[in-house]
Amino acid sequence: MTETYKAINWNQIEDMVDKLTWEKLVEQFWTDTRIPLSNDLSDWQKLSFEEKDMIAKVFGGLTLLDTLQSQDGIEALKKSIRTQHEEAVYNNIEFMESMHAKSYSAIFSTLNTKSEIDQIFEWTHSNEMLQKKAQIINAIYQEGSDLQKKVASVFLESFLFYSGFFAPLHYLGNSKMTNVAEIIKLILRDESVHGTYIGYKFQIGYNQLSEAEQEELKNWTYDLLFKLYENEMEYTEYLYGAIGWTDRVGVFLRYNANKALQNLGFDPLFPDTSEDVDPIIMNGISTGTSNHDFFSQVGNGYLLGMVETMEDEDYVKWY
Numbered sequence: 184m185t186e187t188y189k190a191i192n193w194n195q196i197e198d199m200v201d202k203l204t205w206e207k208l209v210e211q212f213w214t215d216t217r218i219p220l221s222n223d224l225s226d227w228q229k230l231s232f233e234e235k236d237m238i239a240k241v242f243g244g245l246t247l248l249d250t251l252q253s254q255d256g257i258e259a260l261k262k263s264i265r266t267q268h269e270e271a272v273y274n275n276i277e278f279m280e281s282m283h284a285k286s287y288s289a290i291f292s293t294l295n296t297k298s299e300i301d302q303i304f305e306w307t308h309s310n311e312m313l314q315k316k317a318q319i320i321n322a323i324y325q326e327g328s329d330l331q332k333k334v335a336s337v338f339l340e341s342f343l344f345y346s347g348f349f350a351p352l353h354y355l356g357n358s359k360m361t362n363v364a365e366i367i368k369l370i371l372r373d374e375s376v377h378g379t380y381i382g383y384k385f386q387i388g389y390n391q392l393s394e395a396e397q398e399e400l401k402n403w404t405y406d407l408l409f410k411l412y413e414n415e416m417e418y419t420e421y422l423y424g425a426i427g428w429t430d431r432v433g434v435f436l437r438y439n440a441n442k443a444l445q446n447l448g449f450d451p452l453f454p455d456t457s458e459d460v461d462p463i464i465m466n467g468i469s470t471g472t473s474n475h476d477f478f479s480q481v482g483n484g485y486l487l488g489m490v491e492t493m494e495d496e497d498y499v500k501w502y
Contacts, residue, residue, distance in 0.1 A: 191267040201268035204380045208275045211376070213369050215286035218362055220293040226359045227294050233425050238350055239295065240422055243303040244313050245347040246287040248339060251317050253280035255324050256336050260381065263329035263388075272380065279373050286366050294363075312418040316343055316411060323407075330392075333385035334404050334447060338411060341378035341443035342436070344370075346419050349432045349464060356463030364467065371468065382446030389448065401449065408440060408452060431461050 196202045227235070257277040264270045291300045307313060320343075323335040348367055355364035389397060419432045438460050441451035457465060 189267070191271065193268070196268060197266045198268065200380070200383055201266055201272055204272050204376060205268065205275065207376055208272070208279070208373070211369075211372050212279075214282065215289040215366060218289075218365050220290060220362050220366075223360045223362045224293070226354070226361075231426075237422055237426060239291075239299065239303050240306060240310075241347045241350045242287045242290055243307040244310075244418075244422075245344060246284050246304075247307045247313060247317060248343060248347075249280050249284035249287070251321060252336070252339060253277055253284060255321055256280075256339065259324040259332045260336060260384075263332070265384070265387070269384070276373075276377050276380075279377075283370050283373065286370070290363055290366065310421075312414055312421060315414050316418070319407075319411065319414075330385055330388050330400060331403065333381050333388070334400075334407065337378050337382045337385065337443050337446050338408065340374050340381065341446055342408075342440045343411065343415065344374060345436055345439040346415055346422065346432055349423075349428070349435050352464045352467035353428070353461075355467040368468075378443065378446045382443075382448070385446075386448045404444075404447065404449065405452065408444070412436070412440060431464075434459050434461070435464055 193202070230238070257273050257280065261270055261273050264273070288300075291303065295303065320335045320339050323331050327335065348371065351360060351364040351367040354360040355368075389400065392400065415436055416433060419436065420429050423429045423432050434455050437453035437455040438457060441453055441455065444451055
C-alpha cells in the first residue's frame with residue numbers, strides 16, 4: 184500500500200514553540216539590498232590599512248561559516264525533526280543563513296576591488312584556524328549523533344560568529360561604518376533566535392536521556408567548547424593582534440560561549456558576564472532603530488515587532 188503523504192497543518196500545532204519561532208523569523212525578514220552600504224565609503228577610506236585588512240578577513244570568515252550552516256548544518260538538523268512545523272522553521276533558518284552569506288558579498292562589492300575580493304576568498308580557503316573550526320563543526324554534522332549536531336549548531340550560531348561580529352559593533356559604538364553594522368545587527372537578531380530555538384530542540388532530546396547518557400553528552404559538549412575556544416583565541420589573535428583588540432574580543436567570546444551553553448540548558452563555563460564586555464560593544468548590540476526607510480518608515484531591522492536585539496531574555500530555557 185502506498186504511504187499517504189501528509190500535508191502540513193498550521194491549524195494543528197504539536198509544539199507551540201515551532202509556531203512562535205516561525206512568526207518571529209518571518210517578522211524579522213530582511214534583504215541586504217535595502218541597506219545603503221555605499222554611505223559608509225567615507226568612513227572606510229579613513230581607516231588604516233591594518234583595519235581594512237582585519238575587516239576584510241572578519242567578513243570573509245563569517246561568509247565561510249554562514250555557508251557551512253546553510254549548506255550542511257541545517258540539512259543535518261532536519262534529519263531529526265519531531266514535527267513538520269519544525270522542518271518549516273529549519274527551512275526558514277536555512278534560507279536566512281544563505282542571506283547572511285550573501286550580505287557579506289554585498290559589503291565586499293561596496294568596499295573592495297575585484298582583486299581584493301578574490302584575495303579575501305582565497306584567504307578563507309587557506310587560513311588554517313578558520314578551516315579548522317569549519318572542519319570540526321562539519322565533521323559533527325556529518326558523523327555526530329542528532330544531539331551532538333544540535334550542540335555544534337548552537338556553538339556555531341551563538342559563539343563562533345562573535346569573533347567576527349566584534350569589529351562592526353566596535354565601529355558602530357564609535358559612530359562609524361553604521362550601515363555595515365546595520366547588517367550585522369540584523370544578522371545578530373537572526374542568530375539569537377536560531378541559537379535559542381535549536382538549543383530548545385536539544386533540551387527536549389537531552390531531557391529524555393538517562394542520567395549516564397546526559398553526563399556523557401554534557402562532558403562531550405564542554406570538551407568540544409574547550410577545543411573550539413582554544414582555536415578561536417588563536418584566530419582572534421591573528422585577526423586583532425596588530426590593532427591591540429585581542430583581550431577585548433576574548434571577553435566578548437567567553438561571554439557568548441556562556442550564552443551558547445545557556446541555550447543548551449547548561450551552566451556557564453567562564454566567569455565573564457555582560458558587565459565585563461566592553462560597554463561600547465554592548466551598546467552597539469542594543470542600539471535601537473536608525474533612520475533607514477525600507478518599506479514604511481519602519482527603521483532599523485524593519486522594526487520587527489517584539490523582537491529585540493540580543494537581549495538576555497532571548498537566551499531562555501523553553502521548557
